Amino acid sequence: MILSRIVVWLARMLALLGGIVLIAVIIMTVASITGRAFVRFGLGPVPGDFELVQAGVGFAVFAFLPWCQLNRGHATVDILTVFFSRRVNHIIDLVTELLMTLAIGLIAWQLYYGMRDKLAYGETSFILQFPQWWPYAACFIASVIAAIVSVYMVAVRFNELRTGAPIAVSGQGSMH
Secondary structure, rough: OOHHHHHHHHHHHHHHHHHHHHHHHHHHHHHHHHHHHHHHOOOOOOHHHHHHHHHOOOOOOHHHHHHHHOOOOOOOOOHHHHHHHHHHHHHHHHHHHHHHHHHHHHHHHHHHHHOOOOOOOEEEEEOOOOHHHHHHHHHHHHHHHHHHHHHHHHHHHHHHHOOOOOOOOOOOHHOO
């Protein structure tokens, strides 16, 4: 039970942080566009706005991934599975959860190597000159949390298969 609370808390806090970053990106984009419209009045675009959008949205995507995984928010096609037995559907859920865990693990692994590469070469953004490894590190941390949540969800799906009944996880879509 304590593990469930920790996993839900991690996913929720990361999603909230991703939302805050996304709101900041939206505000900065509005300010930049408004600045472009009022150049004749001494305003201008936010320098490096596209770099900030790229880093912020990239992080937000990874920040929302654990919450989506926890709530079974990924797209599914249920055309055929409605005709299958509960046990077959539990097996399908477990297999898809395992595949998603492998995919998230692979993404985290590649982000780690990308981050190391950007750090080793000292690569910076074009306009703002901030180190490129920063957004990689933020996305890597979020992807590691997504992998933790995904492994937890594999355990939940395995328990569902073993018991034959869905197990509602706090914050999970099945609780609505």
